[in-house]
Amino acid sequence: MSHYRLSNLLAPQSLALVGASPRPDSLGRAILNNIRSGKFPGPLGVVNPRYPEIGGTPTAKSLSELGFVPDLIVITAPARTVPSIVSEAGKLGVAGAVIISSGLGRGAGSYAEAANRVAREHGMRLVGPNCLGVIVPEMALNASFAAHMPRAGHLALISQSGAIAAGMVDWAVEKSIGFSGLVSIGEQLDVDISDLLDHFALDYKTRAILLYVEAITDARKFMSAARAAARVKPVVVVKSGRMAQGARAAATHTGALAGEDSVYDAAFRRAGMLRVYDLRELFDCAETLGRVTAPRGKRLAIATNGGGIGVLAVDRLVELGGIPAAISAPTMKRLNAALPTTWSGSNPIDLVGDADANRYAEALEALLADPENDAVLVMNVQTAIAGSSDIATTVVRIVNEHRAARTPAKPVLTAWIGGDDSISRMFDAAAIPNYPTEDDAVRGFIHLVHYREAVEALTEVPPSMPKDFVPNVEVARRIVETAVDQGRRWLDPIEISELFGAYQIPQVPMLAAANADEAAAFAAKLFADGHTVVVKVLSHDIPHKSDVGGVVLNLTSVDAVRAATADILQRAKEMRPRARLAGVIVQPMIVRPKARELILGIADDPTFGPVIAFGHGGTGVAVIDDKALSLPPLDLQLAGDLIARTRVSKLLRGYRDVPAARLDDIALTLVKLSQMVVDLPQLRELDINPLLADETGVLAIDSRVMVGTPSVRFAGRGNARCAVRPYPSEWERHLVVKDGWKVFVRPIRPDDEPALQELLKKVTPQDLRLRFFAVMKEFSHAFIARLTQLDYSRAMAFVAIDEETEEVAGVVRLHSDSLYENGEYAILLRSDLKGKGLGWALMRLIIEYAKAEGLQNVVGKVLHENTVMLAMCRALGFQIKSSKDDKDICDVTLPLGNDPAE
Numbered sequence: 001m002s003h004y005r006l007s008n009l010l011a012p013q014s015l016a017l018v019g020a021s022p023r024p025d026s027l028g029r030a031i032l033n034n035i036r037s038g039k040f041p042g043p044l045g046v047v048n049p050r051y052p053e054i055g056g057t058p059t060a061k062s063l064s065e066l067g068f069v070p071d072l073i074v075i076t077a078p079a080r081t082v083p084s085i086v087s088e089a090g091k092l093g094v095a096g097a098v099i100i101s102s103g104l105g106r107g108a109g110s111y112a113e114a115a116n117r118v119a120r121e122h123g124m125r126l127v128g129p130n131c132l133g134v135i136v137p138e139m140a141l142n143a144s145f146a147a148h149m150p151r152a153g154h155l156a157l158i159s160q161s162g163a164i165a166a167g168m169v170d171w172a173v174e175k176s177i178g179f180s181g182l183v184s185i186g187e188q189l190d191v192d193i194s195d196l197l198d199h200f201a202l203d204y205k206t207r208a209i210l211l212y213v214e215a216i217t218d219a220r221k222f223m224s225a226a227r228a229a230a231r232v233k234p235v236v237v238v239k240s241g242r243m244a245q246g247a248r249a250a251a252t253h254t255g256a257l258a259g260e261d262s263v264y265d266a267a268f269r270r271a272g273m274l275r276v277y278d279l280r281e282l283f284d285c286a287e288t289l290g291r292v293t294a295p296r297g298k299r300l301a302i303a304t305n306g307g308g309i310g311v312l313a314v315d316r317l318v319e320l321g322g323i324p325a326a327i328s329a330p331t332m333k334r335l336n337a338a339l340p341t342t343w344s345g346s347n348p349i350d351l352v353g354d355a356d357a358n359r360y361a362e363a364l365e366a367l368l369a370d371p372e373n374d375a376v377l378v379m380n381v382q383t384a385i386a387g388s389s390d391i392a393t394t395v396v397r398i399v400n401e402h403r404a405a406r407t408p409a410k411p412v413l414t415a416w417i418g419g420d421d422s423i424s425r426m427f428d429a430a431a432i433p434n435y436p437t438e439d440d441a442v443r444g445f446i447h448l449v450h451y452r453e454a455v456e457a458l459t460e461v462p463p464s465m466p467k468d469f470v471p472n473v474e475v476a477r478r479i480v481e482t483a484v485d486q487g488r489r490w491l492d493p494i495e496i497s498e499l500f501g502a503y504q505i506p507q508v509p510m511l512a513a514a515n516a517d518e519a520a521a522f523a524a525k526l527f528a529d530g531h532t533v534v535v536k537v538l539s540h541d542i543p544h545k546s547d548v549g550g551v552v553l554n555l556t557s558v559d560a561v562r563a564a565t566a567d568i569l570q571r572a573k574e575m576r577p578r579a580r581l582a583g584v585i586v587q588p589m590i591v592r593p594k595a596r597e598l599i600l601g602i603a604d605d606p607t608f609g610p611v612i613a614f615g616h617g618g619t620g621v622a623v624i625d626d627k628a629l630s631l632p633p634l635d636l637q638l639a640g641d642l643i644a645r646t647r648v649s650k651l652l653r654g655y656r657d658v659p660a661a662r663l664d665d666i667a668l669t670l671v672k673l674s675q676m677v678v679d680l681p682q683l684r685e686l687d688i689n690p691l692l693a694d695e696t697g698v699l700a701i702d703s704r705v706m707v708g709t710p711s712v713r714f715a716g717r718g719n720a721r722c723a724v725r726p727y728p729s730e731w732e733r734h735l736v737v738k739d740g741w742k743v744f745v746r747p748i749r750p751d752d753e754p755a756l757q758e759l760l761k762k763v764t765p766q767d768l769r770l771r772f773f774a775v776m777k778e779f780s781h782a783f784i785a786r787l788t789q790l791d792y793s794r795a796m797a798f799v800a801i802d803e804e805t806e807e808v809a810g811v812v813r814l815h816s817d818s819l820y821e822n823g824e825y826a827i828l829l830r831s832d833l834k835g836k837g838l839g840w841a842l843m844r845l846i847i848e849y850a851k852a853e854g855l856q857n858v859v860g861k862v863l864h865e866n867t868v869m870l871a872m873c874r875a876l877g878f879q880i881k882s883s884k885d886d887k888d889i890c891d892v893t894l895p896l897g898n899d900p901a902e
Contacts, residue, residue: 005123009096031100075128086118086119098128132144132166134184158193194218213239234289237268267631272455288413289451290431303376305350313415322442349367364376374411380416389426411445415435417438459789484682490541535552550572614643615648633724660695684706735841744800753788863890
């Protein structure tokens with residue numbers, strides 16, 4: 001149920017507390033006191049059948065006796081009474097409940113299950129149980145047992161821990177940080193992290209969202225909501241349990257590398273969230289994001305009266321990936337004129353120990369005007385010479401003047417070392433981020449940089465895939481399905497070779513020999529070509545060949561191959577008497593002295609499903625522990641980022657007499673593995689170790705593939721295995737419209753942005769106005785990215801491509817509501833191609849898609865003057881009514897259970 005009715009729950013006009021107690025130390029009394037002291041303006045009722053009044057407030061014996069129907073109820077009653085309270089509330093029409101009570105249990109037959117069942121019957125939303133409560137300062141709502149009421153502001157907090165939420169409240173009050181909302185979700189019986197991400201992403205009062213996460217239950221829903229939210233505002237997450245490892249035993253190196261926290265880290269990164277690692281860092285992030293916008297780049301200028309602390313700040317800046325800003329010639333001239341000759345002459349700008357407010361003002365004004373920096377950090381070490389308070393007052397004045405002038409606002413951060421609380425309060429009141437140390441201040445700046453980079457990464461256009469990469473999916477499916485049908489867990493090397501061949505993954509040739517004589521004959525051919533030979537045991541039951549001495553390298557004669565084969569088969573029989581032996585594999589020894597050994601693989605995480613791993617390979621892979629993870633599906637851009645996050649990526653760029661490896665080939669191999677994950681639900685784990693990479697390309701040397709019964713991890717629509725719904729290739733269509741015009745229609749992809757830009761150039765201003773309800777003159781990258789980079793779990797767009805010219809001729813899209821009941825459509829065609837039947841074909845396709853997705857209605861908004869579209873809607877069976885909100889617009893609705901156009 002996404003953010004359905006959450007606005008009622010988080011912005012109630014009336015409120016009732018059920019279970020209040022007259023005991024001063026009771027939970028119910030504490031919440032009643034908080035509601036009163038928060039001065040909630042709407043009607044407030046108290047329900048308790050045992051007492052006629054509590055704390056001077058008359059009580060009702062039940063909700064029905066209140067005299068009004070509250071939007072929200074807060075429940076502190078005993079667990080056994082909660083289902084009946086929720087049932088009564090639902091029948092009355094209450095929008096939601098915050099269940100503070102604990103002990104409701106879990107699963108079938110529990111009080112929690114009963115409460116949730118009756119709530120869903122009435123469309124009622126539940127927060128909790130076992131939570132701190134809900135605080136919305138703007139609404140004067142403090143339905144919690146937190147110790148304080150924070151001020152209104154622009155940060156939202158979603159926490160799985162009530163204690164963490166309470167701590168954030170105390171910190172916010174001390175720092176004068178404001179919140180748009182704080183929700184402690186407890187056991188997430190109904191409303192969960194994803195629902196609240198959706199809500200606060202659309203809340204214009206929320207500038208940034210803070211998360212405290214212990215565990216994710218529905219990974220696909222979470223990824224969908226997090227990616228959507230992170231596109232529009234910073235989402236900062238801290239997760240506990242980082243050191244806890246998954247309990248499962250990993251069957252491959254990749255499985256061992258993909259520890260629980262590493263996968264969460266990959267998920268947060270894929271969603272574009274900022275991850276921090278403790279509460280102090282979360283507080284610092286909130287300090288920064290709640291007060292200033294992200295800079296254009298990562299060049300920081302530092303002004304200070306302490307040279308040593310300035311150098312420490314620069315050291316930390318460089319260590320964290322920032323750039324000490326250069327000083328432009330005009331700014332250098334200005335600083336030379338304003339500062340004593342003993343100033344540092346470079347960044348960090350040492351204003352000298354006796355710097356007063358005037359000297360700080362000259363430096364800050366100059367730096368704010370300098371285009372060579374993206375942000376300014378002002379630091380002060382308290383001395384007996386110049387007043388720190390006067391300097392702080394000056395900094396506040398200058399920052400406020402620049403804000404008032406609406407000049408491009410650079411972030412200004414401050415660190416007052418040794419300053420008293422009054423200075424901190426001064427900066428807090430002015431919404432200027434301030435920190436106790438230079439380290440904290442630099443980290444605050446880097447948080448801003450990382451947020452900007454995350455947003456840019458979410459909207460980057462990936463390179464197109466090579467057109468000659470067309471995997472043979474049918475061959476691959478036959479291989480894995482055969483193994484699963486036979487009850488086998490592991491593919492043998494010949495099957496792996498065929499599988500990799502189906503996905504065009506370069507690999508060492510291999511020949512299967514049933515006995516020593518066949519092995520010798522195959523080896524003779526390899527020796528004739530100048531190779532030395534390796535022999536490996538071939539058995540479905542022995543995936544780890546070295547465990548039985550099943551690999552012999554560097555063989556140089558036919559006799560040696562014959563003897564090695566006999567030895568391998570004999571050892572395997574002795575050490576694995578039940579193993580079925582098919583013979584041996586004979587391969588050429590590959591010698592690439594300057595190649596780097598890599599590991600690429602697939603693991604199966606119990607929460608997020610398949611994970612792609614990349615890192616430094618070879619026999620020491622576990623010891624080296626140089627790896628990065630990402631969730632599929634990957635494109636070339638994401639694959640390149642995955643490579644760049646490892647230490648071995650530096651070696652891949654080349655050094656001394658070692659040429660750079662072909663990074664594009666490595667990235668393409670990762671994308672091929674990702675496609676394999678999407679196509680083959682039977683795939684469980686996979687290792688390529690090593691994959692050799694050098695200036696000639698890549699080559700898989702040794703591989704293992706584990707298969708099993710297809711898993712269904714995520715209920716609902718589309719690929720049920722991946723946390724990020726993959727590109728739905730099953731919706732690709734070849735259509736023929738009027739006059740035999742052939743059109744290829746497929747789901748839109750991020751790399752369609754250039755083609756969509758070209759389409760928009762060929763649409764008349766009038767047609768653009770009919771589509772967007774406004775005059776559109778320019779289409780920015782950010783605007784187009786929102787149209788092309790879809791989360792297929794929430795939306796769909798089909799592009800129609802002229803098969804002859806390969807140009808985009810039109811686009812139709814559908815975006816679902818939060819309940820996934822109604823999908824709103826929009827369509828746009830090239831103006832010169834209208835009237836050829838393409839619009840009708842695209843509308844039929846989007847209706848077919850909506851039905852397949854289980855939507856109940858396709859809806860849309862059409863201008864009254866758009867008579868052509870209205871005529872098409874009538875022909876397709878849409879109901880057409882004038883909009884209640886805008887007389888120029890028609891609301892059109894197609895009930896999907898009754899489509900006369902079938």
